[in-house]
Amino acid sequence: MVTLNNLxxxxxxxxxxxxLNLTIGAGRAVILHGPNGSGxxxxxxxxxxxxxxxxxxxxxxxxxxxxxxxxxxxxxxLTVHENLEFWQSIYGSNPALIARALTAFNxxxxxxxxxxxxxxxxxxxxxxxxxxxxxxxxxxLDEPTVSLDTASIALFDAALATHLAQGGVAMxxxxxxxxxxxxILDMQDFVATAQTEFxxxxxxxxx
Amino acid sequence: MxxxxxxxxxxxxxxxxxxxxxxAFFLVLVVLVPFGLGSEPAQLASVAPGILWIGAxxxxxxxxxxxxxLDYEDGALDxxxxxxxxxxxxVLAKATAHWLTxxxxxxxxxxxxxxxxxxxxxxxxxxxxxxxxxxxSLSVIGAFGAALCVGLKRGSLLLSLLVLPxxxxxxxxxxxxxxxxxxxxxxxAPLALLTxxxxxxxxxxxxxxxxxxxxxxx
Numbered sequence: 001m002v003t004l005n006n007l008x009x010x011x012x013x014x015x016x017x018x019x020l021n022l023t024i025g026a027g028r029a030v031i032l033h034g035p036n037g038s039g040x041x042x043x044x045x046x047x048x049x050x051x052x053x054x055x056x057x058x059x060x061x062x063x064x065x066x067x068x069x070x071x072x073x074x075x076x077x078l079t080v081h082e083n084l085e086f087w088q089s090i091y092g093s094n095p096a097l098i099a100r101a102l103t104a105f106n107x108x109x110x111x112x113x114x115x116x117x118x119x120x121x122x123x124x125x126x127x128x129x130x131x132x133x134x135x136x137x138x139x140x141l142d143e144p145t146v147s148l149d150t151a152s153i154a155l156f157d158a159a160l161a162t163h164l165a166q167g168g169v170a171m172x173x174x175x176x177x178x179x180x181x182x183x184i185l186d187m188q189d190f191v192a193t194a195q196t197e198f199x200x201x202x203x204x205x206x207x
Numbered sequence: 208m209x210x211x212x213x214x215x216x217x218x219x220x221x222x223x224x225x226x227x228x229x230x231a232f233f234l235v236l237v238v239l240v241p242f243g244l245g246s247e248p249a250q251l252a253s254v255a256p257g258i259l260w261i262g263a264x265x266x267x268x269x270x271x272x273x274x275x276x277l278d279y280e281d282g283a284l285d286x287x288x289x290x291x292x293x294x295x296x297x298v299l300a301k302a303t304a305h306w307l308t309x310x311x312x313x314x315x316x317x318x319x320x321x322x323x324x325x326x327x328x329x330x331x332x333x334x335x336x337x338x339x340x341x342x343x344s345l346s347v348i349g350a351f352g353a354a355l356c357v358g359l360k361r362g363s364l365l366l367s368l369l370v371l372p373x374x375x376x377x378x379x380x381x382x383x384x385x386x387x388x389x390x391x392x393x394x395x396a397p398l399a400l401l402t403x404x405x406x407x408x409x410x411x412x413x414x415x416x417x418x419x420x421x422x423x424x425x
């Protein structure tokens with residue numbers, strides 16, 4: 001469902017990753033490992049289509065993809081339920097998924113609370129609940145478990161397992177051991193050796 | 208798109224959304240004018256259309272920097288860029304929300320503030336007409352400027368510098384409608400031109416703004 005052909009990723013004029021070939025089929029998860037600054041976020045943003053590849057292609061159906069980054073995209077003035085309702089109507093998915101998402105991330109008791117009053121971990125759970133509400137096949141997740149406690153990580157693990165069992169695909173950058181059968185992709189193997197400098201102004205200008 | 212429009216209106220109305228801020232600014236600005244220019248009724252009447260138009264324009268500018276910046280800061284803009292609605296639709300929905308929560312209240316209070324400035328009787332109708340026809344271009348041009356400045360630190364100052372010159376044609380023809388209306392002249396020419404400006408902005412700028420957003424998200 002996701003195919004990367006000879007992909008190179010650059011950030012701020014410097015090439016970070018090169019020569020990445022990868023195919024992810026239905027029901028599979030890929031976990032990215034690598035030290036800070038090794039290009040995990042840039043790679044995920046490139047796959048999501050928020051950034052253009054420096055070289056190579058990403059083959060993925062854009063309408064099947066959802067990205068969750070470091071930020072949770074939560075509006076503090078809205079309640080938990082209103083936040084999810086908004087994303088449900090943006091993605092045009094089944095409204096029944098809101099209730100399922102609330103249950104999956106144990107947010108039912110908080111559903112009428114203003115998002116401003118949530119703790120960091122609760123906000124993150126709300127951010128992840130969006131994945132279920134959006135009902136998309138390809139999850140691109142950047143550090144999804146940050147600020148989650150052990151119980152919440154287990155909730156996330158269970159949601160991920162359900163997603164994969166339904167034939168979904170996930171690509172996750174994380175430092176936490178997840179209880180899933182996943183292909184590990186070590187970023188060290190794709191570190192760019194050719195230190196081509198790009199002009200940051202022209203970066204991504206090849207439309 | 209409807210969901211985004213409704214959410215933006217809801218956010219503007221809730222605490223901290225900034226609804227009423229532009230309105231209060233407009234009010235204070237207009238009230239300050241007699242202190243600066245003297246309270247001679249004839250003198251006020253001659254500057255009233257200009258003050259009201261410039262006041263509305265500056266008040267519109269106040270809430271523009273939040274248009275995309277808040278969604279950029281909390282990551283929602285990334286998700287909207289990837290969502291099934293086109294980014295042009297996102298821009299249009301946000302510009303419409305801005306018009307409904309900022310420009311429309313300004314249009315409604317403008318006649319009352321006109322009374323404070325001793326606006327001649329013939330002017331009220333044309334003031335409201337010119338604001339209704341011209342204000343959509345203020346919101347759309349503003350959305351384009353906000354899209355260019357999204358992600359910049361202290362972008363709001365740059366935004367004002369970019370957007371204010373682009374507001375000049377709207378201001379010229381908006382003013383001209385009121386001026387001609389007051390002196391009993393034909394107003395159809397400036398009215399047609401102002402309509403053309405608004406429609407032209409609506410047709411072109413959402414696409415330009417969407418491209419600017421895409422470039423800024425990279």
